Amino acid sequence: MIKHVPDRQDMTPRENEQMFEQEISTMAALSMYPTIVTLVGYTSMPRCIIMPLFSSGDLFSLINKPTEPLNALQQAEIALDIAAGMAAVHSIGVVHRDLKTPNCLIERQNRASTEATKQFGPRYKVFITDFGVCRVRESSVAISGQTFLNVFGLSYR
Ligand SMILES: Nc1ncnc2c1ncn2[C@@H]1O[C@H](COP(=O)(O)OP(=O)(O)O)[C@@H](O)[C@H]1O
Numbered sequence: 296m297i298k299h300v301p302d303r304q305d306m307t308p309r310e311n312e313q314m315f316e317q318e319i320s321t322m323a324a325l326s327m328y329p330t331i332v333t334l335v336g337y338t339s340m341p342r343c344i345i346m347p348l349f350s351s352g353d354l355f356s357l358i359n360k361p362t363e364p365l366n367a368l369q370q371a372e373i374a375l376d377i378a379a380g381m382a383a384v385h386s387i388g389v390v391h392r393d394l395k396t397p398n399c400l401i402e403r404q405n406r407a408s409t410e411a412t413k414q415f416g417p418r419y420k421v422f423i424t425d426f427g428v429c430r431v432r433e434s435s436v437a438i439s440g441q442t443f444l445n446v447f448g449l450s451y452r
Pocket residue numbers: 296298346347348349350352353397398400424425427
């Protein structure tokens with residue numbers, strides 16, 4: 296899937312460039328992380344981000360599908376994936392600043408057995424995306440690997 300990142304008119308060319316660099320470098324830093332969307336590649340002119348296609352769409356559409364209400368297990372698994380993803384983002388000293396259901400992409404997986412899938416429903420794995428407005432925390436030294444932040448944004452070592 297290719298995401299085109301258009302220039303924002305309220306920002307200077309240099310600011311647009313910096314925002315794009317921040318989006319790319321954050322995705323690259325977290326690319327191997329299991330609940331963050333993988334950066335496959337990018338182009339600078341025009342500014343595009345290449346990533347895997349999530350054919351099950353995003354969490355907003357999943358939640359708003361009247362035919363398929365999520366059970367308690369699925370809700371808990373989704374919440375845990377999001378918390379783990381955000382902990383990873385915070386651990387490198389970045390604040391996402393746009394966490395919302397349309398920015399959580401979904402991969403629908405079968406469980407260990409057909410019976411388990413029938414009983415508990417499919418596993419919806421979540422991948423956080425859209426680092427378009429993310430920022431590096433000014434006080435953070437996490438980029439050098441010194442500080443880690445838990446899911447509540449509190450630092451620990
Ligand atoms: N890799 C992908 N696979 C499938 N759908 C995607 C993917 N990336 C984005 N989308 C869809 O496009 C929407 C917008 O993408 P996003 O990266 O959030 O850009 P924007 O900056 O426009 O919000 C998402 O809410 C999601 O529905």
